[in-house]
Amino acid sequence: MIRVTPDHIVPLEQARRRLDEILQSAAGNQIWLIAEDEIPKVAIVNAQFFEQILRRLWFDELAAKSQDAFRNHLIQLGLNPDELAEDEIESILQK
Incomplete structure (x- = not known):
């Protein structure tokens, strides 16, 4: 199961202000969720991790x-x- 720490779930407006930090952190294998109305809408992840997810989906x-x-x-x-x-x-x- 993928775990995201609560401090990595941020509202859209905050994500805009922290975009550089979020992108650098995601490149270092941290997962971020961007929320709208407190509902996660977008995930920002490392490209290699995303590729692993796609391979797992294909295999499943x-x-x-x-x-x-x-x-x-x-x-x-x-x-x-x-x-x-x-x-x-x-x-x-x-x-």
């Missing part, structure tokens, strides 16, 4: 698609994926 999406495809494969075989034991699934995967 790929994993979900793989699980769905395998589930559909089991159904096409006439099996109920919700009733299979783990050893049965392992056996099917090894075929």
Whole structure:
């Protein structure tokens, strides 16, 4: 889970005044949230961290698609994926 310290959640007007500080801090791996009406609207993060987030999202999406495809494969075989034991699934995967 990503944690942001309360002092790194700033209102938009304050963020405008502190932009240099926020950008330098974010470049050093600090996360900032810019809030409007006390609701976080924008995150300012290091570009490498943002890239890591995108890679994780891509991987999670790929994993979900793989699980769905395998589930559909089991159904096409006439099996109920919700009733299979783990050893049965392992056996099917090894075929």
